[in-house]
Amino acid sequence: VWAKTPYRGEPVDVWSCGIILTAMLTGELPWDQPSYQNPEYKRWLDRDYYHNPWKKIDNMILNLLRRILIHDPGQRAKVNDIQSHRWISKVYPQDGTESDHQLLKRMA
Numbered sequence: 001v002w003a004k005t006p007y008r009g010e011p012v013d014v015w016s017c018g019i020i021l022t023a024m025l026t027g028e029l030p031w032d033q034p035s036y037q038n039p040e041y042k043r044w045l046d047r048d049y050y051h052n053p054w055k056k057i058d059n060m061i062l063n064l065l066r067r068i069l070i071h072d073p074g075q076r077a078k079v080n081d082i083q084s085h086r087w088i089s090k091v092y093p094q095d096g097t098e099s100d101h102q103l104l105k106r107m108a
Contacts, residue, residue, distance in 0.1 A: 011073035014082065018068035025061065026053035034071070045071065060087045 022030050030053055031040035043051055049062060057065070064085045067077040082088060 008073065010079060011076045014068055014076055014079065015073070017082075018065055021061075021068075022053055022057075022065060026056045028053045030054075030069070044069065064088070 019030065022028075030044065031038050034041050036042060036045075040051075044054075047066075049055065054062060064077075064082065064087050067081065067085070070076040077085075
């Protein structure tokens, strides 16, 4: 908005969903601010996933987050890309045979 460029809501919303998903899965935010001066964000950009919160996340979900949390909004995953990701489109039993604990463990 401040940059006098047209507002595109989808990339902003996708980014926000990635931050929220990270917080839900790990109990922490990935960084204070997505700037090149921020060490946590710099590690993310350098694909250094050996620190928190990334080391708490399953590789399948990390793959999704790598597509969501891309700095360039034009390169970021779109909603339909996210919907077709294998973690989102996984089939879970609907018959109640899986406990909440088992389900949460598989999802994380």
